[in-house]
Amino acid sequence: MSDDWRASNRVGRIGKSAIHEMTRLSKQVEDVAFLSWAKPTSDTPEHIKQAAIGAIEKGLTAGYSSTSGLPQLQQAIAEKLNSFNRINAEASEIIVTVGAIEGLCAAVMAIIDPGDEVILPTPTYSTHIRQVVIASGKPVLVPLVEEEGFRWDIEATKRAITPRTKAILYCSPSNPTGTVFDEATLRQLSEIALENNLMVITDEAYEFFTFDGHQHFSIGSIPEMRRNTISCFTFTKTYAMTGYRVGYLHAEESLIPQITKAHIPFAICAPVVSQYAALAAIKGDQDCVAKFRDHYLITRDLMCERLDRLSSVFAYVKPGGSYLMFPKILVDGGKTDSSLFCRKLLQEARVSTTPGIAFGPTGESHLRLSFCVSEDEVNKAFDRMEAYFG
């Protein structure tokens, strides 16, 4: 709790963001090897940049768009959802949002009231947990089974349901573990949702980055789940444009006006120049996405190789997707204070990572590493860590 009379209990319940705190601390260290932020280091592909520039030049970006977004963008998104995600989507069921994050927050606000419970896996993306707390809701964290590749624990999920449970909120591929929850698992989850009248809110930010035959599956593609799913996506990870802040959500049409009631007070509409960039991204050549994926596969494999050489310090589950992984810290008998560990690693080895505690209680004794960086950056970080732990 904050002791500031001015601050609400909801924010008092939330600690400082470890992700953003590490970014801030990292800026104070010279020549740091940076593995701590889920932000691609590549520039946005040229044709997307040119589309943004063209829209500015043509005077298309000065005014608000519709709150739901540019109609031609909604249409293109609906087509992509039908073809890639197999979600039966209409343009009128789309809201273009400020990244996936604003769509997720609007979805949470539209579904839960103070005291309502939302089930999330742990570890999971910390901001999801915070979104529930900001809504004065109660996050109920169900541990993933790390020993079985961060498997979703269906039985534990069933046991976590109470009369106050309103929703399940997850990301797949997972931030921070890189786990791709498979179709069979998500079908089991959908059965739980339907039996208990729960909504499922998804964060599918890393949908295009899967490896080794893992397939991204959208729970919203299950016909019975149409009325029970709010699916959130973003352009920013797929096309290396995190700074543009543009994503979208899909929900069955009758829910759209309810979500809009939260979307307008948050943002009015997504930035229009970014919507034109997004339109070029989704309509343009998708080779850039394949290239990013190929690159992340290389850096993932390199990171795993380098981790293998530090097997007395870290154990890890090879991520099937995303550009993130979540090694366990073995020193101190697996009972490491991850914040202290990451801070020392930053100050003494000049390697920036994110403490696992940021991702839920079972994230302690872990750290999150991002491989959306160059091979040189991975090598630089691990050369330093080898020297440090050696």
Added chain:
Amino acid sequence: MSDDWRASNRVGRIGKSAIHEMTRLSKQVEDVAFLSWAKPTSDTPEHIKQAAIGAIEKGLTAGYSSTSGLPQLQQAIAEKLNSFNRINAEASEIIVTVGAIEGLCAAVMAIIDPGDEVILPTPTYSTHIRQVVIASGKPVLVPLVEEEGFRWDIEATKRAITPRTKAILYCSPSNPTGTVFDEATLRQLSEIALENNLMVITDEAYEFFTFDGHQHFSIGSIPEMRRNTISCFTFTKTYAMTGYRVGYLHAEESLIPQITKAHIPFAICAPVVSQYAALAAIKGDQDCVAKFRDHYLITRDLMCERLDRLSSVFAYVKPGGSYLMFPKILVDGGKTDSSLFCRKLLQEARVSTTPGIAFGPTGESHLRLSFCVSEDEVNKAFDRMEAYFG
């Protein structure tokens, strides 16, 4: 209340946005005279557009900025707050936000808990009321005294305070009335806030658009109010860049981490290309702002003249600021259903306006007119209204 099992009570309590609903309906009418949205019809000034383009070309816009915004933008904002608003501001006390709106919403979330009360004037910008409801708070609406030029009723404000009151939230210059609350009034309000340990949250979106000697005053400039004020601003109205979605807030430094806990789940950071545009706007020549103000003064005077010719239909208070006004509808003995009135005006006279009921209970029997349009647009709308009511 929504009867959809999926929707939360908080969104169930909110009606559809009349502003955005009128925009939607207006699109179905051909060749409409459009006075209903507070969105400048001018394009963004060329030097601001070129700065956005330059930043994209240089590869500066791909990645997130700090959650608080670009440091050089925070610095420029602090200088502007010191010089124009006389707010004693440091760069570290600034968060760059997705328009003023996201800053306002983050401020509300950081201050109030479910059941807490927030005092707002009525009429006021409907989205402020909705932001309180989205936070599961209780808006307490204190009527402005229309007969005295929409004067703030200080005595009624005092009577509205209860043990649950946490904040006062207002905009000046006012949306929808165009009232510029003067320094004396705001000093009285600050005394109430200090006596009762209340926060004041301001929306100063129209700060640069004041007329006839009315002076914009920032309540955050009162030294005693430093710890009691969150002041919200935007670039989007000042520089005709509503589509860019970039604004900022100022609060005393110790409150910034608390507000950030809501800002991150809403947006992570403001769109970076828009932040570069904003930097050019705030550092560049301010002649464009003077030109916009001169134009709005002309269209305001024209609108008042045209309203004078319809004095059997409308009575109005001449707005001292903003680019909005809020005439009272005199037909039906001052008991007009404003939604019905605006809908008929749209369908039968092809003039798009916003129903007053959108701005609080005392907004009924009024409509909001925007004069951020060309003189031709004002004349077109009023020619049609004269024919329609004549």
